[in-house]
Amino acid sequence: MAFMYVTFTSLLVGGLMGLLQTFVRSGKYTLPFGIDYYTILTVHGVILGLVMTTFFIIGFQFSLMGKTVGLTDKQRKAAWWSFWIMLAGTIMASVMVLTGQASVLYTFYAPLRAHPVFYFGLALVIIGSWIAVFINFRQLYLWRKANKGQKSPLLAYMVTINMIMWVIASLGVAVSVLVLFIPWSLGYTATINVLLSRTLFWYFGHPLVYFWLLPAYMAWYAIIPKIIGGKILSDSLARLAFILLLLFSIPVGFHHQLTEPGIDATWKFIQVVLTFMVVIPTLMTAFSIFATFEATGRKKGYTTLFGWFRKLPWKDVRFLAPFIGMVAFIPGGAGGIINASHQMNALIHNTIWVTGHFHLTAAMTSVLTFFGITYWLVPHLTGRRLTPRLNKLGIIQSLTWTVGMLIMSTAMHIQGLLGGPRRSNFSEYAGGAQVDTWISYQMAQESADRFSSLPSS
Amino acid sequence: MKNKNPKPQHTKSNESTIHFKGTFIAVMLLGVIMVASWFGVYALFLSR
Numbered sequence: 363m364a365f366m367y368v369t370f371t372s373l374l375v376g377g378l379m380g381l382l383q384t385f386v387r388s389g390k391y392t393l394p395f396g397i398d399y400y401t402i403l404t405v406h407g408v409i410l411g412l413v414m415t416t417f418f419i420i421g422f423q424f425s426l427m428g429k430t431v432g433l434t435d436k437q438r439k440a441a442w443w444s445f446w447i448m449l450a451g452t453i454m455a456s457v458m459v460l461t462g463q464a465s466v467l468y469t470f471y472a473p474l475r476a477h478p479v480f481y482f483g484l485a486l487v488i489i490g491s492w493i494a495v496f497i498n499f500r501q502l503y504l505w506r507k508a509n510k511g512q513k514s515p516l517l518a519y520m521v522t523i524n525m526i527m528w529v530i531a532s533l534g535v536a537v538s539v540l541v542l543f544i545p546w547s548l549g550y551t552a553t554i555n556v557l558l559s560r561t562l563f564w565y566f567g568h569p570l571v572y573f574w575l576l577p578a579y580m581a582w583y584a585i586i587p588k589i590i591g592g593k594i595l596s597d598s599l600a601r602l603a604f605i606l607l608l609l610f611s612i613p614v615g616f617h618h619q620l621t622e623p624g625i626d627a628t629w630k631f632i633q634v635v636l637t638f639m640v641v642i643p644t645l646m647t648a649f650s651i652f653a654t655f656e657a658t659g660r661k662k663g664y665t666t667l668f669g670w671f672r673k674l675p676w677k678d679v680r681f682l683a684p685f686i687g688m689v690a691f692i693p694g695g696a697g698g699i700i701n702a703s704h705q706m707n708a709l710i711h712n713t714i715w716v717t718g719h720f721h722l723t724a725a726m727t728s729v730l731t732f733f734g735i736t737y738w739l740v741p742h743l744t745g746r747r748l749t750p751r752l753n754k755l756g757i758i759q760s761l762t763w764t765v766g767m768l769i770m771s772t773a774m775h776i777q778g779l780l781g782g783p784r785r786s787n788f789s790e791y792a793g794g795a796q797v798d799t800w801i802s803y804q805m806a807q808e809s810a811d812r813f814s815s816l817p818s819s
Numbered sequence: 820m821k822n823k824n825p826k827p828q829h830t831k832s833n834e835s836t837i838h839f840k841g842t843f844i845a846v847m848l849l850g851v852i853m854v855a856s857w858f859g860v861y862a863l864f865l866s867r
């Protein structure tokens with residue numbers, strides 16, 4: 363059973379990386395051949411923002427659940443169903459995007475209309491993910507039945523919270539796709555309620571970004587302490603932070619719609635306040651991480667004020683990559699607070715500042731942590747070792763990614779403050795576009811290297 | 820409930836002997852960065 367489970371997860375993670383590489387590559391390679399900018403941008407957003415993240419997270423969460431509370435044969439079979447349904451949906455949506463019949467960007471705002479198959483594909487991805495949710499809940503339920511009165515394992519608890527958030531959030535997008543978009547794209551309804559569709563999207567869209575973040579938090583709270591040879595500061599603090607993030611994730615979607623004229627200012631205000639509440643669990647997390655570092659260092663005997671900091675395992679990619687992710691979250695989170703400040707949102711909304719913001723938060727904070735997790739998880743699952751050579755390669759890959767993202771997102775932030783628009787193919791990208799090409803190309807190369815050399819290690 | 824277990828007490832006494840001065844400074848710095856960047860953009864907002 364353990365073997366099958368291993369195969370399943372590694373396949374999932376491996377498959378995801380494959381997807382990532384091929385799409386990033388084909389994106390960059392095909393661009394010169396007259397393919398529309400918005401098609402490429404849709405590929406980028408949908409594949410990286412919606413598909414890659416979801417596959418990675420669900421695969422990672424399965425492996426965490428399997429490790430902490432176990433996975434039965436029946437559940438594993440169901441998990442495969444979830445995988446194949448999601449994959450089928452992904453392929454359907456991707457084909458439509460790639461053939462230029464769904465250049466609607468990843469937010470698929472109406473009145474942009476895609477081919478119906480695109481929306482059916484999205485629906486399948488969501489349905490597939492719900493199977494995964496159900497399995498995860500069942501895993502924890504069975505464990506609790508077998509271990510009455512015991513506290514559930516921290517990671518299993520965290521996965522469950524993230525999945526509760528996912529179900530609540532994805533209901534919104536499911537309703538929007540099934541009730542609004544599919545009938546409309548099939549021609550059964552002549553018009554679509556634009557405001558409602560956007561509101562449902564952001565009802566989903568904000569929790570979505572936390573759905574990317576929480577797996578990174580899982581690693582920061584529960585895996586990083588192991589890697590640096592310490593232990594988590596407080597199990598209860600971690601659980602409380604997750605609960606708070608769940609509570610403050612849902613009624614905040616309006617902070618993406620602050621310039622939307624059809625929404626009452628009072629409601630916007632309420633959601634802005636709720637958005638700001640997220641500062642609490644975020645700073646709790648920062649505190650917990652620093653304290654774990656400091657406690658670990660002090661136990662090892664470093665007495666100076668920041669001596670513990672210098673002695674962290676910088677040369678271990680499983681630490682370095684997530685650490686860079688944590689650092690990126692400082693400007694990322696600070697930028698988020700600026701975004702969410704109702705009036706100040708007017709300054710940055712629909713400028714490329716926002717693109718800079720989510721490349722810090724998603725493409726650095728989450729994705730670099732996911733890289734770190736991958737370097738930790740793949741050897742775990744396949745029974746192989748992260749050799750010093752591969753570790754070095756991983757460090758090079760992480761640093762390349764970091765440098766590229768930093769240049770790009772800094773340029774985007776500045777240009778955005780100057781009013782540079784996002785999602786526009788005729789603005790000067792302040793060097794951003796070139797760096798993007800360079801970095802994703804690098805990344806595709808590096809990770810291809812990494813995975814192709816893994817079996818040989 | 821779980822206090823029959825001696826472990827929590829053990830970690831507690833352990834933690835209280837550790838200094839978290841660095842942590843305190845680091846978290847305060849985060850707060851300063853957040854506030855500073857917010858006021859930076861706010862100034863820009865006012866000036867436009």
Ligand code: HEM
Binds near residue numbers: 703
């Ligand atoms: C510190 C917490 C955060 C706050 C307060 C925040 C706030 C915001 C706000 C208000 C916007 C809308 C800006 C606009 O379009 O006018 C935004 C956009 C965005 N944020 Fe964040 N954010 C935070 C963290 C994150 C994280 C952790 C991620 C991902 C891991 C993320 C990903 C995104 C994305 C993808 C968008 C762009 C959505 C679009 O295409 O319009 N954010 N953020």
Ligand SMILES: [Cu+2]
Binds near residue numbers: 567618
């Ligand atoms: Cu949001």
